[in-house]
Amino acid sequence: MLTKFITSVSARFSPFNSRSGKTARNFLALLPPNARSTMTIDVQMLGRNAAAEPASLALKFKDGKEMSLDIEKMKIKDIQVEVDRHSRVLRRKEELAG
Amino acid sequence: MPPRIRLRTQDVLTRRTDYICLSCRHTYASLATTPAPSLSQTTPAPPIHRHPRNQPPSYKPPEFRKSQLHRQYQSLLRSAPLMLIFQHNNLKSTEWMAIRRELASALRKVDEDLAGQGKQDLMAGDGVKIQVIQTGIFASALRVVEFWNPDFSAKPQVAEIHPTDPATPTSGPVPATTATPTDPAFTHGLSTSAYLTAKKNRRLKHGLEPLLSGPLALLTFPTVTPQHLKAALSILSPSPPNFPAPRRRTNPSYHEPAVQNGVQKLMLLAARVEGRVFDLEGTRWVGKIEGGLDGLRGQLVAMLRSVGAGITNTLEAASRSLYVTVEGRRGMMEEEEEEKGQGVTEAGQ
Numbered sequence: 001m002l003t004k005f006i007t008s009v010s011a012r013f014s015p016f017n018s019r020s021g022k023t024a025r026n027f028l029a030l031l032p033p034n035a036r037s038t039m040t041i042d043v044q045m046l047g048r049n050a051a052a053e054p055a056s057l058a059l060k061f062k063d064g065k066e067m068s069l070d071i072e073k074m075k076i077k078d079i080q081v082e083v084d085r086h087s088r089v090l091r092r093k094e095e096l097a098g
Numbered sequence: 099m100p101p102r103i104r105l106r107t108q109d110v111l112t113r114r115t116d117y118i119c120l121s122c123r124h125t126y127a128s129l130a131t132t133p134a135p136s137l138s139q140t141t142p143a144p145p146i147h148r149h150p151r152n153q154p155p156s157y158k159p160p161e162f163r164k165s166q167l168h169r170q171y172q173s174l175l176r177s178a179p180l181m182l183i184f185q186h187n188n189l190k191s192t193e194w195m196a197i198r199r200e201l202a203s204a205l206r207k208v209d210e211d212l213a214g215q216g217k218q219d220l221m222a223g224d225g226v227k228i229q230v231i232q233t234g235i236f237a238s239a240l241r242v243v244e245f246w247n248p249d250f251s252a253k254p255q256v257a258e259i260h261p262t263d264p265a266t267p268t269s270g271p272v273p274a275t276t277a278t279p280t281d282p283a284f285t286h287g288l289s290t291s292a293y294l295t296a297k298k299n300r301r302l303k304h305g306l307e308p309l310l311s312g313p314l315a316l317l318t319f320p321t322v323t324p325q326h327l328k329a330a331l332s333i334l335s336p337s338p339p340n341f342p343a344p345r346r347r348t349n350p351s352y353h354e355p356a357v358q359n360g361v362q363k364l365m366l367l368a369a370r371v372e373g374r375v376f377d378l379e380g381t382r383w384v385g386k387i388e389g390g391l392d393g394l395r396g397q398l399v400a401m402l403r404s405v406g407a408g409i410t411n412t413l414e415a416a417s418r419s420l421y422v423t424v425e426g427r428r429g430m431m432e433e434e435e436e437e438k439g440q441g442v443t444e445a446g447q
């Protein structure tokens with residue numbers, strides 16, 4: 001997954017939800033080791049009782065695009081595809097400009 | 099030609115034989131009889147065990163790394179009553195090293211405090227360990243530990259007769275004399291029955307299923323010690339009111355970039371305390387218990403004592419009211435008697 005163009009990640013989920021919790025945690029595990037220095041990461045974890053509450057994952061990119069991903073339905077592969085689709089556009093722009 | 103059987107010259111020279119006259123030698127040899135077979139030679143020898151006692155058959159090949167990890171995780175789950183589950187998001191080895199160093203120093207401080215209070219038996223800081231686990235193997239080991247109850251009294255199901263017994267008919271097929279790998283008598287965690295039990299009961303839930311995916315690390319405590327848990331939480335997952343991170347002035351090494359970056363990437367997911375699953379809030383609640391288990395016992399004693407005082411008051415109340423009534427009645431009767439006595443004396447006069 002191309003994480004170079006992400007500037008902000010905000011996630012709100014309960015790890016006890018087997019669907020959204022797993023997806024959100026997998027996404028956070030895909031961020032590189034120096035992610036905290038290149039982007040702002042805001043993680044809010046809910047408890048066990050709040051497992052059924054709606055979870056959210058919102059991203060911001062360098063060009064200002066905001067992407068809110070439905071982690072209730074999407075799996076980590078789908079999220080990768082979505083993020084990469086926009087990141088590739090940004091990468092091409094950067095290559096042409098630079 | 100040199101002799102085929104090599105004898106050491108030393109042996110040949112020092113060998114001493116008792117003198118037997120040549121003419122008598124043959125007589126002695128003819129008189130010698132074979133000794134009667136001993137009891138152990140007459141009874142059939144027990145069948146050869148295919149599996150040594152300390153190497154029972156395991157379901158997966160025991161020489162594989164995953165088998166040994168499975169065994170290790172089972173032992174960890176059985177021996178650690180308190181464990182925290184963290185997700186580690188791409189920590190570097192220097193960050194792990196720094197976190198382990200900070201954790202060890204914080205726990206050592208707790209131990210020193212406990213030693214100062216004279217509670218040497220509560221010092222468990224050395225046994226606290228943080229380790230990265232293989233998630234899938236750990237999930238399987240957890241199922242075995244939770245749902246598999248080995249029958250320690252089971253006898254191996256082997257055939258009654260075995261081939262070395264003279265009574266066994268030799269013409270027919272001989273039954274197997276060693277326990278099969280599926281035998282319930284094998285009570286180790288890697289056995290086939292353990293594997294099948296853990297795999298079969300998919301409907302049984304231990305509560306940690308949604309958490310067991312992705313990169314996980316375990317912080318294990320050898321005993322349930324809220325003091326150590328509090329110190330560990332304030333290092334690994336600080337939250338200001340109850341578990342504040344150490345101040346820069348008191349502990350400057352905690353504020354090094356390696357530690358800070360590492361702590362940011364560790365996410366506390368849940369805790370497993372004596373087989374029960376606690377979420378983030380529950381974990382903090384356990385860490386918040388003042389004065390550890392002794393404090394909890396003190397609270398319980400105080401509560402029971404107040405209840406006891408209430409009970410004694412209630413039980414006393416009836417007898418006390420009876421006493422008051424009887425006393426009142428006696429006072430009344432005494433007054434009446436006095437009045438009567440006075441009346442009698444007055445009449446006498």
